[in-house]
Amino acid sequence: xxxxxxxxxxxxxxxxxxxxxxxxxxxxxxxxxxxxxxxxxxxxxxxxxxxxxxxxxxxxxxxxxxxxxxxxxxxxxxxxxxxxxxxxxxxxxxxxxxxxxxxxxxx
Amino acid sequence: xxxxxxxxxxxxxxxxxxxxxxxxxxxxxxxxxxxxxxxxxxxxxxxxxxxxxxxxxxxxxxxxxxxxxxxxxxxxxxxxxxxxxxxxxxxxxxxxxxxxxxxxxxxxxxxxxxxxxxxxxxxxxxxxxxxxxxxxxxxxxxxxxxxxxxxxxxxxxxxxxxxxxxxxxxxxxxxxxxxxxxxxxxxxxxxxxxxxxxxxxxxxxxxxxxxxxxxxxxxxxxxxxxxxxxxxxxxxxxxxxxxxxxxxxxxxxxxxxxxxxxxxxxxxxxxxxxxxxxxxxxxxxxxxxxxxxxxxxxxxxxxxxxxxxxxxxxxxxxxxxxxxxxxxxxxxxxxxxxxxxxxxxxxxxxxxxxxxxxxxxxxxxxxxxxxxxxxxxxxxxxxxxxxxxxxxxxxxxxxxxxxxxxxxxxxxxxxxxxxxxxxxxxxxxxxxxxxxxxxxxxxxxxxxxxxxxxxxxxxxxxxxxxxxxxxxxxxxxxxxxxxxxxxxxxxxxxxxxxxxxxxxxxxxxxxxxxxxxxxxxxxxxxxxxxxxxxxxxxxxxxxxxxxxxxxxxxx
Numbered sequence: 001x002x003x004x005x006x007x008x009x010x011x012x013x014x015x016x017x018x019x020x021x022x023x024x025x026x027x028x029x030x031x032x033x034x035x036x037x038x039x040x041x042x043x044x045x046x047x048x049x050x051x052x053x054x055x056x057x058x059x060x061x062x063x064x065x066x067x068x069x070x071x072x073x074x075x076x077x078x079x080x081x082x083x084x085x086x087x088x089x090x091x092x093x094x095x096x097x098x099x100x101x102x103x104x105x106x107x
Numbered sequence: 108x109x110x111x112x113x114x115x116x117x118x119x120x121x122x123x124x125x126x127x128x129x130x131x132x133x134x135x136x137x138x139x140x141x142x143x144x145x146x147x148x149x150x151x152x153x154x155x156x157x158x159x160x161x162x163x164x165x166x167x168x169x170x171x172x173x174x175x176x177x178x179x180x181x182x183x184x185x186x187x188x189x190x191x192x193x194x195x196x197x198x199x200x201x202x203x204x205x206x207x208x209x210x211x212x213x214x215x216x217x218x219x220x221x222x223x224x225x226x227x228x229x230x231x232x233x234x235x236x237x238x239x240x241x242x243x244x245x246x247x248x249x250x251x252x253x254x255x256x257x258x259x260x261x262x263x264x265x266x267x268x269x270x271x272x273x274x275x276x277x278x279x280x281x282x283x284x285x286x287x288x289x290x291x292x293x294x295x296x297x298x299x300x301x302x303x304x305x306x307x308x309x310x311x312x313x314x315x316x317x318x319x320x321x322x323x324x325x326x327x328x329x330x331x332x333x334x335x336x337x338x339x340x341x342x343x344x345x346x347x348x349x350x351x352x353x354x355x356x357x358x359x360x361x362x363x364x365x366x367x368x369x370x371x372x373x374x375x376x377x378x379x380x381x382x383x384x385x386x387x388x389x390x391x392x393x394x395x396x397x398x399x400x401x402x403x404x405x406x407x408x409x410x411x412x413x414x415x416x417x418x419x420x421x422x423x424x425x426x427x428x429x430x431x432x433x434x435x436x437x438x439x440x441x442x443x444x445x446x447x448x449x450x451x452x453x454x455x456x457x458x459x460x461x462x463x464x465x466x467x468x469x470x471x472x473x474x475x476x477x478x479x480x481x482x483x484x485x486x487x488x489x490x491x492x493x494x495x496x497x498x499x500x501x502x503x504x505x506x507x508x509x510x511x512x513x514x515x516x517x518x519x520x521x522x523x524x525x526x527x528x529x530x531x532x533x534x535x536x537x538x539x540x541x542x543x544x545x546x547x548x549x550x551x552x553x554x555x556x557x558x559x560x561x562x563x564x565x566x567x568x569x570x571x572x573x574x575x576x577x578x579x580x581x582x583x584x585x586x587x588x589x590x591x592x593x594x595x596x597x598x599x600x601x602x603x604x605x606x607x608x609x610x611x612x613x614x615x616x617x618x619x620x621x622x623x624x625x626x627x628x629x630x631x632x633x634x635x636x637x638x639x640x641x642x643x644x645x646x647x648x649x650x651x652x653x654x655x656x657x658x659x660x661x662x
Contacts, residue, residue: 050536083532085530089344093632
């Protein structure tokens, strides 16, 4: 397993509550998004079974942050070899169900 | 030599000679046109001459497997140098004839399961490929410069006169037999049984020279069955984008789907997602398509009005028989397919082709050719190409043509929608978007004149990935096309190499559309949206009429 950590600032959208989206059994990815005091930052922690994809992960979660602008949020990803497509979809599904809006749409 | 002495019926005389030899040699082993099973090799030795063009019926599904085995067991000292003509190389025997020195040259369309071995035989100098064709192209050449001297075909049954009943898998038989029989060739048919009265006549007896009962029924490959249990959420998301962003947007009524899970997902979303958008009766009404089991829920929901098929699909016989308003069926009730006519229909009478691929380059050229395999593309290039000879209009065709010409003073004309649908990464993180297609290297390895491209970029109108839809019709420069393609190429190196500002500009102009731009709620992109989630659901939707082949009975 490889652990990757990314930290983004500048988000404005805060959450109330925690949400778990996706389970390892139904796909190959687990995403947990929860509220956490982080001085306005969005922190992403990834445990992945596949090595050597750091730059792709960084691009995937950077785009996620750009779409959602989450603040004081901790995102935990447990990956069993999902493609970036699956990662982005699960992240957006999680964020959509927490915020009740479609990504990219007005906050 | 003057004109008066010239003989004009040498082919007919040659044919008579072959028939004469067969009659003499086989004696009582041939009754009318029915030949004893164990004499089939002897028959072939009498009617096949060295260097003949031999069309062996290998279709997408139905295989003349008994005749293929017999041909591969001939004595290469007596029969050699054959020029094989084949739609599909599916069986080991299709290549054994080259390995054994019976055949030397090959013209074909598709070699999916034998693609690796074919490449090896070519590099070992065991066979010489004339060309790789589309199905229609190869059928066309049967009537021009590749007319078979001998055709070896497969049918369900023959009567004692030699009439043939092909059953639902008529496929290529009429095209092959017509080209051979009307140009003084010899037609031999293997049949599963010889009966007194056929359910219907698909090929009349006077086009057939010999029929032989095969010891086992001919092989049929269930090529178009996709288990809905294997459809992913990403495929559901992409299917939602296709339905809302393309089918609904262009009002696509007449179409052809490729083989694969991406389009199976679309078929299974018609009665759910498309219906929720109010698209029933507006899209997906008339199809050139094999009887895909995944289409059953959409047929039952009244979405699908008509289907003409290239071939049949194992297990769908009873369902098709019970839906004659939808499918083409004979007076006996069973389906009649015809690859040549369905290919023509897919090319000229359909407004859209949508299918998957393995690789797309920066010009939008798309290919399933991979290194070490010579596979060909079957019918996809005819489906996935603008029909430049088309003259009749339809709303989808006109809209695509208008988008392609917007801002120019070109005369109004329509355009076929050709959609390539891919996840940005295939299995093992292989990027679907590449700077250079593997086809270039393959062309070099196999000494082909041109790289084997399945669908050329200038025919592709849309590329659809999980990231979005790139509408290439609206691009006005090479640079815009390239950035539109990069703009949906996700996190592949091609996608990461995009010019972000330009892609955002293309997005503002509607050339690149994200799911959110289409108003798609990704929370709905789950398997719950599929009208059938497994094989059993398909059986249930068919009211028990669909009988899946054994390998798909997983409950």
